[in-house]
Amino acid sequence: MIRRLLAIFGASLFAPAVWAADALTGAVQKQPLNISAIVMFVAFVGATLCITYWASKRNKSAADYYAAGGKITGFQNGLAIAGDYMSAASFLGISALVYTSGYDGLIYSIGFxxxxxxxxxxxxxxLRNLGKYTFADVASYRLGQTQIRSLSACGSLVVVAFYLIAQMVGAGKLIQLLFGLDYHVAVILVGILMCMYVLFGGMLATTWVQIIKAVLLLSGASFMALMVMKHVNFDFNMLFSEAIKVHPKGEAIMSPGGLVKDPISAFSLGLALMFGTAGLPHILMRFFTVSDAKEARKSVLYATGFIGYFYILTFIIGFGAILLVSTNPAFKDAAGALLGGNNMAAVHLADAVGGSIFLGFISAVAFATILAVVAGLTLAGASAVSHDLYASVIKKGKTNDKDEIRVSKITTVALGALAIGLGILFESQNIAFMVGLAFSIAASCNFPVLLLSMYWKNLTTRGAMIGGWLGLISAVGLMILGPTIWVSILHHEKAIFPYEYPALFSMIIAFVGIWFFSITDKSAAAEKERALYFPQFVRSQTGLGASGAVNH
Amino acid sequence: MNDSIYLSIQNSPRFKELVRKRERFAWILSAIMLGLYSAFILLIAYGPQVLGAKISPGASITWGIPLGVGLIVSAFVLTGIYVRRANGEFDDLNNAILKEAAQ
Incomplete structure (x- = not known):
């Protein structure tokens, strides 16, 4: 099924002449619309750059740079976390999945x-009680700093890289459709803007960009869902029955289809989505921007509410697109495929329900979404390098804030260049799917080490190292040997590893590896690490010794 | 940081009570969430026709829709239940422990 989806998707990309021409004529016909989109987008960029300037004046210490000084409230942080989640990949990718396969889109979003x-x-x-800036602070709390931080930093960087690819591809497609700009130009533009936010504004600017975007996106998506429901007289039954009538798959869109082929794939995807969340460095980092555990809890509550609401909207939007976009020849090319590919279903729906001004608004918001998410990812990647690799591994903790931030800024620029390169390389992948891959890696490397470091007394550096690396390597390795890369990208006949999502296997490998190499570790260092568990436990439970991020 | 404070907290009955209550509560809620989600995934894998069944003969809504949306709502509700108790009862207990230890 996914292979078929990819084939359809790929086919539309292999005929660039057809839809590029259409997109171009579309752009010419809709000239005033493009102006409104550009004006709104420029306004957003202008406003966020002002925030970045304001933030750069307030950022003095490393705590300000990495964790916004711990001054973000639970509500703000909840919105920002929801913003990280409501990426362009979720908004465009999941509504596209609903548009092409109906119910499967809901399964995907529930997993998230x-x-x-x-x-x-x-x-x-x-996490809030033990950590400072990155989740590696927690994982390495009582273990060998050098080894565990290297592992966590690598885990973070791989996850960040995959997530970035998904975002960059989305950005390129979107701007291509909206402005008629070249894919490469679009990717480079996003890369430069995200570097600006992170370089000058740090976490404070990144958080506020995310909050503004979350509010804009939630309002825009609410309006779209409302208009879709108005179209069917606020009757869900009518929404679905009309969709069944016009969708080529008919009734099949109302039940689970081919997103998951077999129980193993279903379970593996479920695990990846569920525990991957708990291993995403840019999300975990947000817990250090609030003052204490109380606010951290509140952020999760608000985030869950906003994300859940957003996914319900996405589902309605996907069905709305079946009704209003798939039936309208204006949104299709000569071959009957959606202009710009299926990922543009939600963008076309904006045009259908709100006209050209609203299309401009949604396009600008979708672009803003990409910017905000890539900025958060870049900051997480840069902190992994500067705070974990540079300050703790290379300099052994003997460094100052200034040098650490300088390294972070250099890394930011390097990550920007890498993101642009990878965005161009992975142009033809389904974007929601790439996010699934990032989650598999997060669930197999970052999550097991983080969880056991907080919960399991007998964890030792050796166990965490070997198990964590095994998880990371097996997740990446199985992915390369699986259908996604081995067949779709490397064009081999048949995949060596049959499943698209490696999480089930790589998580087991990681946990068993950590367990085995910890319990068999009889060294004196291991004994010391085990003895340190109880002070860590007291701090993790009570927050004793865990100052607010402000006081670091 | 003073080791003796950590030791005294670790041995305090209030701390043990907090840990016991909070861990229990957290694991129960996690088990509920995981249970609901696993049941959903198993249903997708082994009984997709159940999710594809119509709610009533004339309707086009299938059981999968309310179940799926219900799962989203239950995630929010469970989170709310935990935050309510943790930010009230558990935090009060925690503050009492920290106060006791500071003396």
Whole structure:
């Protein structure tokens, strides 16, 4: 099924002459519309650059740079976390999945959401009580700094890289459609803007960009869903029955289809989405921007609410697109495929329900979404390099704020260049799908080490190292050997590893590896690490010694 | 940071009570969430026709829709239940422990 989806998607991309020409004529016909989109987008960029300037004046210490000085409230942080989640990949990708396969889109979004309660119950407050700027602070709390921080930094960077690819591809497509700009130009533009936010504004600017965008996106999506419901007289039954009538798959869109082929794939995808959330460095980092565990908990509550609401909207929007976009030849090319590919279903729907001005608004918001999310990712990647690799591994903690921030800024520029390169390389991948891959890696490397470091007394550096690396390598390796890369990108006949999502296997490998190499570790260092568990436990439970991020 | 404070907290009955209550509560809620989600995934894998069944003969809404949306709502509700108790009862207990230890 996914292979078929990819084939359809790929086919539309292999005929660039057809739809590029159409997109071009579309752009010419809709000239005033493009202006409104550009004006709104420029306004957003202008406003966020002002915030960045304001933030750069307030950022003095490393705590300001990495964690916004710990001054973000639970509500603000909840919105920002929701903003990180409501990426262009979710908005465009999931509404596209609903548009092409109906119910499968809901399955996908539920997987993303149910990780949240688990994060709150098991991780959030301990994380807030133990950490400073990155989740590696927590994972390496009582273990070997050099090894664990290197591992966590690598895990973070791989996840950030995959997530960035998804965002960059979305950005390129979107701007191509909206402005008629070249894909490469669009990707480079996004890369430069995201570097600006992170370089000058740090976490404070990144958070506020995310909050503004979350509010804009939620309002825009609410309006779209409302207009769709108005079209069907606020009758869900009518929404679905009309969709069944016009969709080529008919009744099949109302039940689980081919997103998951077999129980193993279903389970593996579920695990990746659920526990991957708890291993995403840019999300975990947000827990250090609030003052204490109480606010950390509140952020999860608000985030869960906003994300859940957003996914319900996306579902309605996807069905709305079936009704109003798939039936309208203006949104299709000569071959009957959507202009700009299926990922543009929501963007076309904006035009259908709100006219050209609203299309401009949604396009600008979708672009803003990409900017805000890539900025958060870049900051997380840059902190992994500067705070974990540079300050703790290379300099052994003997460095100052100024040098650390300088390294972080250099990394930001390097990540920007990398993101542009990878965005161009991975142009033809389905974007929602790429996010799934990032989650698999987060669930197999970052999550097991983080969880066991907080929960399991007998964890030792050796166990965490070997198990964590095994998880990371097996997740990446199985992905390369699986259908996604081995067949679709490397064009081999048949995949060596049959499943698209490696999480089920790589998580087991990671946990068993950590367990085995910890319990067999009889060294004196291991004994010391085990003895340190109880002071860590007291701090993780009570927050004793965990000052607000302000006082670091 | 003073090791003796950590030791005294670790041995305090209030701390043990807090840990016991909070861990229990957190694991129960996690089990509920995981249970609901696993049931949903198993249903997708082994009984997709259940999710595809119409709610009533004339309707086009299938059982999958309310179940899916219900799962989203339950995630929010469970989170709310935890935050309410943790930010009230558990935090009060926690503050009492920290106060006791500071003396």
């Amino acid at each position: 959401l149910v990780g949240w309660p688990i994060i709150l119950f098991l991780i959030a407050e301990r």
